[in-house]
Amino acid sequence: MIDLRSDTLTRPTPDMRRAMAEAEVGDDVFGEDPTVRALEEETAALLGREAALYVPSGHMANQLGLYVSTRSGEEVWAHENHHLIGDEQGAAVVLSRVLPRLYPGDPFPSQELLDTWISGLGDVHRADPALLWLENTFSGRVVPLTEQRRVTDFAHSHGLKAHLDGARLWNAAAHLEVSPAAVAAGFDTVSVCFSKGLGAPVGSALAGDTDTIRRARRGRKLLGAGMRQAGIIAAGALHALRHHRERIVEDHERAARLAGLLADLPGLSVRARTNMVLIRTPEGRAAEYLEAFAAQGVRALGGGSRVRLVLRLEITDSDVEDAAKAITRAAAEL
Numbered sequence: 035m036i037d038l039r040s041d042t043l044t045r046p047t048p049d050m051r052r053a054m055a056e057a058e059v060g061d062d063v064f065g066e067d068p069t070v071r072a073l074e075e076e077t078a079a080l081l082g083r084e085a086a087l088y089v090p091s092g093h094m095a096n097q098l099g100l101y102v103s104t105r106s107g108e109e110v111w112a113h114e115n116h117h118l119i120g121d122e123q124g125a126a127v128v129l130s131r132v133l134p135r136l137y138p139g140d141p142f143p144s145q146e147l148l149d150t151w152i153s154g155l156g157d158v159h160r161a162d163p164a165l166l167w168l169e170n171t172f173s174g175r176v177v178p179l180t181e182q183r184r185v186t187d188f189a190h191s192h193g194l195k196a197h198l199d200g201a202r203l204w205n206a207a208a209h210l211e212v213s214p215a216a217v218a219a220g221f222d223t224v225s226v227c228f229s230k231g232l233g234a235p236v237g238s239a240l241a242g243d244t245d246t247i248r249r250a251r252r253g254r255k256l257l258g259a260g261m262r263q264a265g266i267i268a269a270g271a272l273h274a275l276r277h278h279r280e281r282i283v284e285d286h287e288r289a290a291r292l293a294g295l296l297a298d299l300p301g302l303s304v305r306a307r308t309n310m311v312l313i314r315t316p317e318g319r320a321a322e323y324l325e326a327f328a329a330q331g332v333r334a335l336g337g338g339s340r341v342r343l344v345l346r347l348e349i350t351d352s353d354v355e356d357a358a359k360a361i362t363r364a365a366a367e368l
Contacts, residue, residue, distance in 0.1 A: 036357045037333045041285070041309060041346035044233035050273045057269035062088075062261045069265030073272040077239045080275070081203075081224055082215030085247035086239045088268055090259055092201045093122050095225035095238040097129055097257075098250045100165065102242075103195040103223060106131040108164035111151065114138050116169050117199055129257075133161045141172035142181045148188050155192065163192075169199040170206045170217060173342075174307030177206070179216065186220035196220065201227040201238070205308040208282040222246065228271035231285070231309065232278045233347040236267040278347065285309035285345040288354050292343065295358035299365045313341040319368075326368055330360035 037043055046054065060066035070088050078086040089095050096118055104110060110126065112118055114136040118126060126132055135151065137143050143151075143166075154160050166189040170177040186196040198221040200206070207214045218224045223242040228234035240250050254260065286308050293306035296313070302323075303314035313336075315323050320336040327334055327341070335342050343357070 035328075035331050035333060036349070036353050036360070038311075038343040038345070038349070038357065039333050039335045041231055041233070041344050042229045044229070044347045046235050046270055047233070047347075049277070050234070050270050053273040054266050054269045057265040059263035059265035062264045063255070067261075067263060067265045067268070069272060070261075070268040073268045073275065074239065076272065076275060077226065078241050080214045081218040081226070081241045082213075083218070083224065083241040084244045086241040087247050087250050087254060088237055088239050088261075088264065088271070089254055090237060090261075092117070092199075092225060092227045092230075092238040093125070094254070094257065094259060095227075095240040096122065096197075096199055097125050098240050098253045099197045099199075099223040099225055099242075100126055100130045100132065101253045102246050102249045103197060104130055104132045104164040107133070107161055109133045109135050109161045110165045110167055111135050111137070111143065111163060112167035113141050113143075113169070113172070115141075115173070116167060117201065118167060118169075132164070135163070141175060142168060142177055142185055145184065145188075148185070152188075152192055163194055165189075166194055166196045167199065168196070168221075169201075171202045171209075171308055174202075174205075174310030174312065176209050176308060179210070179212070179219070182217075183220055195222040197222065198224045200224050201230050202308070204231045204279055204282055205286070208279070209286060209308050223250075228274050231282055231346075232271070232274035234271040234274040237271045281347070282309070285347070285349075288349060288351065289343075289345045291351075292345070292354045292358055295354070296361060299362065302365060309345045311343040311345075313343070315339050315341060322368065323364070326364035327361055330364040332357050332360045332364075 057069045062070045074086040189196040227238045289306040293311045296304045
C-alpha cells in the first residue's frame with residue numbers, strides 16, 4: 035500500500051531515532067530541558083523572531099496564537115476553509131470565545147473586503163476585530179508574499195494583529211526559494227509544524243516576540259500541556275529542522291511528476307501544488323474514487339469532488355510511478 039493521505043504519516047528515520055534516544059533532557063516546565071530550548075531558539079532564529087514555544091500539536095500552536103492576540107468577544111477574520119475553522123473542533127469559540135468572520139474565494143482577503151469590514155470599526159453594536167488570520171501554504175497553494183504584506187500592513191494600520199498558520203511554511207519557503215523568515219515577515223505570531231513536511235514524530239511551535247511567547251507559555255500550561263523531559267520528542271523535531279528542510283523540494287518535484295503522469299485521466303482535473311496533488315472528480319464522486327484507488331493500493335484523502343495526494347519523506351520515485359499506474363487502473367474502471 036502506498037499511503038498518500040498526509041505528510042504527517044512519515045516515520046522517524048534511523049538518524050532521527052538515534053538523536054531522540056541520545057537526547058539530553060531536563061524538566062521543560064522549569065525551562066531546563068536543553069534540547070527543547072535549542073529547538074525553540076533555532077526555530078525562532080529561522081523565523082526571524084525573538085522567541086518560540088514548542089507544543090505538542092499544530093492545533094495547540096494555532097489556538098495559543100489566537101489566545102494571546104484576542105480577548106473574549108472579539109472578531110478573528112479568516113478564510114472559511116482555514117484549518118482554524120474546519121479542523122480544530124470549534125476551539126476558537128470554546129477556548130478564546132472569539133467570533134470568526136469568514137470570507138470565501140482566494141486564501142487571502144481582497145482589499146475591497148478589508149475596507150468594507152473595517153468600516154464599522156468602533157460600532158457599539160458589533161464585535162471589535164482583533165486578528166487577521168492567514169495560512170501559507172493553503173491546501174498546497176503558496177500565498178504570494180505581496181498579498182501577505184498587504185494584509186499584515188492593513189491589520190497593523192488599524193490596530194489589529196496578524197497570525198500566520200505556517201504548518202507548511204517550510205514548503206512555501208522552498209517553493210519561493212526564500213528564507214522561512216521571509217515567509218513569516220510581518221506577522222505578530224507564526225505557527226509551524228515539525229511533522230508536516232519535515233517528518234518529525236511530534237510537535238509544532240509558536241513564534242513571536244518575547245512577551246507574547248511568555249504569555250503563550252502560560253497558556254500552554256493552562257491547557258495542560260506543560261511537558262517534563264520533552265527533549266526526547268523535541269530531538270526528533272530538531273533533527274528534522276536541521277536535516278530535512280533542504281530536501282522538501284524533492285517532495286515538490288515528485289508531486290509535479292505524479293500530476294504529470296495523471297494529467298490525461300478521463301473526467302478528472304489534476305494539478306500539483308507544492309507537495310500535494312489535487313484531483314477534481316465529477317460532482318460528489320470523490321469517495322467513489324478514493325475507494326477505487328485504495329483497492330489498487332493507493333490511500334488518499336478527500337470528499338465531495340476533491341481527492342488529495344500528499345508527497346513526503348518516505349515516498350520514493352518508484353512509489354510515484356507505481357501510484358500513477360494504480361490510480362490510472364482505478365480510474366479506468368469507473
